[in-house]
Amino acid sequence: MSKKDNNSAAVILAYLNAKNRPYSAQDVFCNLQKQHGLGKTAVVKSMELLALEGKIKEKTYGKQKIYFADQDQFKNVNDADLKAMDSQISNLNEKMQALSQNCRQMEAELKELNGSLTTQEMTSEIARLRDECSGCRERLDKIKSVANHVTPEEKDKVLKEHNIYVKEWRKRKRLASDMMDAILEGYPKSKKQFLEEVGVETDEDYKVVVPTV
Structure with missing residues (x-):
């Protein structure tokens, strides 16, 4: 096996062990091709070789082959362990939802702040409005001071x-x-x-x- 094939096999083995769920060669190719640049032929060849070496398991369903991690490498768990894992997953999901909501709220606040004036811009705008008000007040005083102005x-x-x-x-x-x-x-x-x-x-x-x- 070439060095490239060894690298492909190592990547696929690590992926299957990490996910610990059944995949077809097509699934693995689609999931790893973009990140690792694996070709489909290389994926099929590597998975067949890993199964032949006993590093992963292979099951055939009709014309399709399914591959998954060797379960002997994982320790056995009892019902209590499964319940503890389920509880941990539930707690983590709740935390994730809370964090996601907090993140969305902070993103909304950030968007609002980015659309608002800065302190310097606000100071300049206040000064401009004061000058405008002053000019309007002067014009109004002049109008009111005219003796022969026309009433409504x-x-x-x-x-x-x-x-x-x-x-x-x-x-x-x-x-x-x-x-x-x-x-x-x-x-x-x-x-x-x-x-x-x-x-x-x-x-x-x-x-x-x-x-x-």
Whole structure:
């Protein structure tokens, strides 16, 4: 057996003894290939040789062979030992769950802290906000100090009057337009000539647009 085959056999033997459960050659290849770079042919050859040497056990089920560690190397355990092991496993599982939960909580806290401002950033942000507040306060004081400032009531009154005038403007513009259309039905000349003769000036002449209400 080459040195490479010896290394493969040693790795597989250690793995089977450590796991102490049945595996096929395919299982061992999949589990060890990535970490140890073992080829499938080398795995099959090494496991068959280890079984032939009696270092591992081999069982055949139909066309598939199963390999597992030689149980003679492990000490016998009684029911009390098994119960103690079960209790130990249960305790370890509880500890693992508690640690996992604590780890998740700490990861969440770390994520929150990483998303928060540092002390230096907070200090800078506070200073910026204070400057902004100071500027707003100065502008507010200037507005309040103006003697002829418009009150909200006065502003509402102006807006209401503006709406009334605009509506009246539209109404009168429409009436004038309707009257001119009626006259132009029997007028022999164009609308432009009619407007010039009667001396009517329109909003369009001065590029005036009626405001929207």
